[in-house]
Amino acid sequence: MLAKVSGISWVIGLLTLSGGLFAQGKWEREPPELSRGEWKHLRSLRKVRPLFWIGPLQNKAVYGICFTPLGFREHYNAVVNGLNLELLNIGTLYNTIGSGFALDAMDRSFAYMDTIPEVYNFQVNGVSLGSGFVQKGVLNGISVGGGFIGKLNGISVGVTHCMYRANGLVIGFVGNEIAEMRGLDIALFNVVGFRMRGVQVALFVNDVRFRTHGIQLAFFGNDAGFRMRGVQVALFGNVVSNDRILKDSLPNKEKELIGLQVGGLNTVSYSALGMQIGFRNWVLGKLEGIQMGLMNIGNTLQGMQISVAINRCRTLQGVQIGLLNECSSLRGVQIGLLNFCEGRLSPFLRVKLKDRRPTTSEPSSESLP
Numbered sequence: 047m048l049a050k051v052s053g054i055s056w057v058i059g060l061l062t063l064s065g066g067l068f069a070q071g072k073w074e075r076e077p078p079e080l081s082r083g084e085w086k087h088l089r090s091l092r093k094v095r096p097l098f099w100i101g102p103l104q105n106k107a108v109y110g111i112c113f114t115p116l117g118f119r120e121h122y123n124a125v126v127n128g129l130n131l132e133l134l135n136i137g138t139l140y141n142t143i144g145s146g147f148a149l150d151a152m153d154r155s156f157a158y159m160d161t162i163p164e165v166y167n168f169q170v171n172g173v174s175l176g177s178g179f180v181q182k183g184v185l186n187g188i189s190v191g192g193g194f195i196g197k198l199n200g201i202s203v204g205v206t207h208c209m210y211r212a213n214g215l216v217i218g219f220v221g222n223e224i225a226e227m228r229g230l231d232i233a234l235f236n237v238v239g240f241r242m243r244g245v246q247v248a249l250f251v252n253d254v255r256f257r258t259h260g261i262q263l264a265f266f267g268n269d270a271g272f273r274m275r276g277v278q279v280a281l282f283g284n285v286v287s288n289d290r291i292l293k294d295s296l297p298n299k300e301k302e303l304i305g306l307q308v309g310g311l312n313t314v315s316y317s318a319l320g321m322q323i324g325f326r327n328w329v330l331g332k333l334e335g336i337q338m339g340l341m342n343i344g345n346t347l348q349g350m351q352i353s354v355a356i357n358r359c360r361t362l363q364g365v366q367i368g369l370l371n372e373c374s375s376l377r378g379v380q381i382g383l384l385n386f387c388e389g390r391l392s393p394f395l396r397v398k399l400k401d402r403r404p405t406t407s408e409p410s411s412e413s414l415p
Contacts, residue, residue, distance in 0.1 A: 109127045115133050278305070323339065374387070
C-alpha cells in the first residue's frame with residue numbers, strides 16, 4: 047500500500063513540476079528571419095543539464111534523459127543527447143484522433159521545397175519514445191511515435207509521419223508524407239513531394255510528385271511524376287505522368303520512364319525506355335523496348351509488342367505478335383490472325399523491312415526547268 051502511495055506521489059510531483067514549467071512565460075516561435083550566425087549565437091546560450099531534465103525545453107542541452115510527461119508546446123533552442131521521452135503531448139492528438147485527416151494537412155505543410163528550414167531549433171541525438179515527435183527539428187537515431195520531423199537520419203515508426211527530409215527507414219501505419227526521401231518508406235499511403243531515392247512499399251498507393259530513382263511496390267497503384275528511373279509493381283496500375291507545368295520544359299531526349307512497369311494498367315504519358323507488363327500497356331509518346339499484355343498501345347515503337355489480343359501503334363520499327371495487330375507505318379514484322387498496316391489487311395504474317403515512302407533526301411523524278 048505504501049509503495050502504491052509513493053508511486054502516485056511521484057507521478058503527481060512530476061506533473062506538478064511539468065505544470066510549473068508550463069506556467070513560465072511564453073517564448074517566441076522560431077523567427078524565420080534569423081540568420082545562421084544568430085542561431086549559432088542562440089545555441090551558445092544553451093544551459094547544460096546532465097543526466098535528467100523535465101521538458102519542454104527552453105535553451106537547454108540535456109545529456110541523459112529528457113522527460114516530458116505533459117506537453118502542449120514545442121521545445122525551443124534545445125538538444126537532447128540520449129533518451130527523449132514524450133508521453134501526453136500534442137502528438138497524441140495528431141497520431142490518434144487526427145490521423146484520418148493527417149494526409150491532407152501534411153500535403154499543405156510543404157507545398158514548395160523553399161519552405162524547408164535550414165536551421166532547426168530542436169535536435170535529438172539518440173532515441174525518442176512517446177506519442178509523437180511533433181517538432182520540426184532534427185532526429186539522429188530512432189523514433190517511436192511518428193509525427194512531424196524536420197529531418198530524420200535513422201529509423202522512425204509511428205501512425206503517421208510528416209517530414210521535410212528522411213534518410214533511413216520510415217514506417218507509418220497510416221501514411222507517410224515526405225518532401226525528400228532516401229531509404230525505405232513503408233505505409234498504407236506514401237507520398238514524396240519532391241525527390242525519392244530508394245524503395246516505397248504501400249498497401250494502397252505510392253506517389254512521388256517529381257523525381258524517382260528506385261522501386262515502388264503497391265497493392266493498388268504507383269504514381270511517379272516527371273521522371274522515373276527504376277521499377278513500378280502494382281496489382282491495379284502504374285502511372286508515370288508529367289505535370290502540366292513541367293511538360294513543356296521536358297527535353298526532347300529526356301525519357302520519362304527508364305525501367306520496368308508491372309501491373310494491371312500501365313501508362314507513360316511521354317516517352318519510355320524499358321518494358322511494360324500488364325493487362326493494358328500504354329505509352330503516349332515513344333517507346334524503346336517491349337510491351338507484353340492483353341492490349342498494347344503505343345505511338346512510336348522501336349522494339350516489340352506481344353499480346354494475346356490487340357497491339358496498336360502509329361509507327362512501328364520492330365515486331366508485333368498478337369491476335370490483332372495494327373499500325374500506320376511499319377518497318378518490321380507483324381505476326382497474328384489479322385494484321386493491319388497502311389490501310390491494308392494481311393492475315394497471319396506481314397513483313398516490311400524497307401520504308402518505300404519518298405523522303406526529302408531522294409532525288410525528284412521531275413525534270414529540272
